[in-house]
Amino acid sequence: GNNGGDGYVVARLAAHEGVVVSVLSLLAPESLSGDAATAYADFAAEGGIVMPWAGELDAQAELLVDAILGSGLERDVAGSYAAAVAALNQHPASVHAMDIPTGVNADTGAIMGSAVAADLTTTFVGLKAGLFLGSGRNYCGELTFSDLDIGEDCRTGIKAIYKRMDDGQLAALLPRRARGAHKGDFGHVLVIGGGPGMPGAARLCGEAALRSGAGRVSVATHPEHAALISAARPELMSHGISGSGHLSELIEKADVIAFGPGLGLSDWARECYAVVRGSNKASVWDADALNLLAAMPENASNRVITPHPGEAATLLGINAAQVQADRPGALAELAGKYGGVIVLKGAGTLISSDAGLPFVCSAGNPGMAAAGMGDALTGVIAAMLAQGLSLSDAAKAGVELHARAGDVAALDGERGMLASDLIAALPGVSNP
Secondary structure (H helix, E strand, O other): OHHHHHHHHHHHHHHHOOOOOOEEEOOOHHHOOHHHHHHHHHHHHOOOOEEEOOOOOOOOOOEEEEOOOOOOOOOOOOHHHHHHHHHHHHOOOEEEEEOOOOOEOOOOOOEOOOOOOOOEEEEEOOOOHHHOOOOHHHHOOEEEEEOOOOOHHHHOOOOOOOEOOOHHHHHHHOOOOOOOOOHHHHOEEEEEOOOOOOHHHHHHHHHHHHHOOOOEEEEEEOHHHHHHHHHHOOOOEEEEOOOHHHHHHHHHHOOEEEEOOOOOOOHHHHHHHHHHOOOOOEEEEOOHHHHHHHHOOOOOOOEEEOOOHHHHHHHHOOOHHHHHHOHHHHHHHHHHHHOOEEEEOOOOOEEOOOOOOOEEOOOOOHHHOOOOHHHHHHHHHHHHHHOOOOHHHHHHHHHHHHHHHHHHHHHHOOOOOOHHHHHHHHHHHOOO
């Protein structure tokens, strides 16, 4: 196919530069058609030789180029193709994949039987969703892009399936603050969480909201934690909640609710849930708030829910593997069942949209696979809502800021990264 054509172009250009090039083909070149046939003919016309795939790679090769199967792959890799994938993965040389690694589904990131684990992938013309979603991110290595200098007329008929947030869009949502601004201009977030034995999650959420620009942040928590949270972060206004009446009063004073971090499933948590579900305030739900919601499903338009794959599975009554196998489908099903805006967390976090294409976040790193990161995200999104962004824009900006802060924190190393490291990086990325 055309992926093979890309390989012949690379081989011809590399030979021009004096590189010793060997080409192994899984199909007879005579069977090629279209652009791939043209690319082969150009390579052959300049003396290029193609050898049939014989089941092994040259042990002395210093660079391997994967140009086997591309974005048109629709079934599992098998037979000689699977053998070639295995040989590429076992060879010590670096692997550079053309457009997308062989075996990665270009739309979903699912692995079609087996896939090449590339060190570098150069994708062409348009970014492929599968490079950012699911397992695809584990196989593409470093990612670079080339539009091949093609004109816009060549893009006719190519439909985008996701959007990404770029620097300009993010800056437009976070304008420079007026010199005469005061804290009331930037909203009041109420964090509700921190059930018995779990004060840290509520504190992380509240601090993330402050570090993302919320004017004020209050925390409604279990009575045993109120003093501890205030001592740990005095900028947070901490309230011990023992009855629904007090919580209702705090909700009335707030602009935005961040509900769920460290909530638990105790009677105290369920009492909080009963109060929050009766409020019409804009809210962000996470953690055990989602488990309680799954037990009593209801659709709400003024809410952002932020499930990870396990929580999404609970909300949909399926298992996490099914969610990961079709993350776009799970996102759509969650949006239809629960309303509002859905943030499906994970590698390539997805954000639903009523007004167009869903968004995918390409920032972030494996260091963020740690406790407390979701609590921080809830706080960041709540802060965006408090500063006047719409539900959809708050979710998009919040996810992007959270991921970018994670990338800043990871400059010191991914292993051992803490949620508090990410939170400390939020001011730097929140002032574009």
